[in-house]
Amino acid sequence: MAGELGHIALILALALALVQGVLPVIGAARGIPGWIALAPGAAFGQAALVAFAFGCLTYAYVTSDFSVLNVAENSHTLKPLLYKISGVWGNHEGSLLLWILILSIFGAAVALFGGNLPAALKARVLGVQGLIAVGFLSFILFTSNPFSRLLPPPLEGRGLNPLLQDPGLAFHPPFLYLGYVGFSVAFSFAVAALLEGRVDPAWARWVRPWTLAAWCFLTIGIALGSWWAYYELGWGGWWFWDP
Incomplete structure (x- = not known):
């Protein structure tokens, strides 16, 4: 049940991301206030749906629901x-869902804390964030679905990759993704400024935080990650996925 609900939530999130990215x-380009006002609500809704989907996958891991293929391949009772819990993002599909979760949270944060932004600029920033989300949500739904059924x-799962059975997995990827995905906001501000033809000191103050x-x-x-890699591998090794 959790897997089915999570999959539906991602489909609905994709629909909201399309609304956020287009209308x-x-x-903003045509001066339609009603369409401009859609951006914050769509960002909040998308973040709530993706958070719900992520919660569904986490619940499947905690309860060892091996009817979800992702859980069967990466967990054990x-x-x-x-x-x-950390095994949720210790694989391709789950880590991609974590990426999308952080992306949607940043979009919601712009909607929440961007009250000082001009309405048109804010709509464009959230619109670009929405279009980025469309790309990632489409990718995860069509090629890397974490809720595929088995x-x-x-009766039992395969377990987590032994190299990943470390407390570092609980802290390193979330912080790393907060950094990687956080720069999407800077990108969205840059594209929004180009669409407006406005790159000035005021724009720099808005994007700086x-x-x-x-x-x-x-x-x-x-x-x-450096600390984890050093004590796990020493100077003479590397993670097998790095090359």
Whole structure:
């Protein structure tokens, strides 16, 4: 049930992302206040739906629901709770869902804390964020669905990659993604400014806090990753996925 609900939530999130990415941008270009006003609500709705989907996948991991293929391939009933939860993003599909969750949270944060932005600029920023979300949500739904079913479900899962059974998995990826994905806001501000033909000191003041926040998160994520890689592998090794 959790897998089905999560999949439906992602489909609805894609629909809202399309609304957020298209109508507010057109509204800002043509001066349609009603379309401009759609952007914050769509951003909040998208974030809520993606958070619900992420919660569904986490619930499937915690309860060892092996009817979800992703859980069967990356978890085990005997794993400690820490590794069941961190195992959610310890694989391609789950980490992509975490990426989309953070992307939607940043979009909602712009909608919430961007009250000082001109309405048209804010609509364009949220519109670009919505279009980025459309790309990632389409990718995850059509090529990397974390809620694919496995029927009949196996009695036991395969377990988590031994290299990932480490507390570093609980902290490093979320901080790293907060940094990577956080820079999408800077990108959205840049595209919005180009659409408006307005790149000035006021624009720089608006984008600066978001850029600094992303830079700080990325610094923390890289530092945690360096620490984890060093004590896990030493100087003579590398993660098998890096090449």
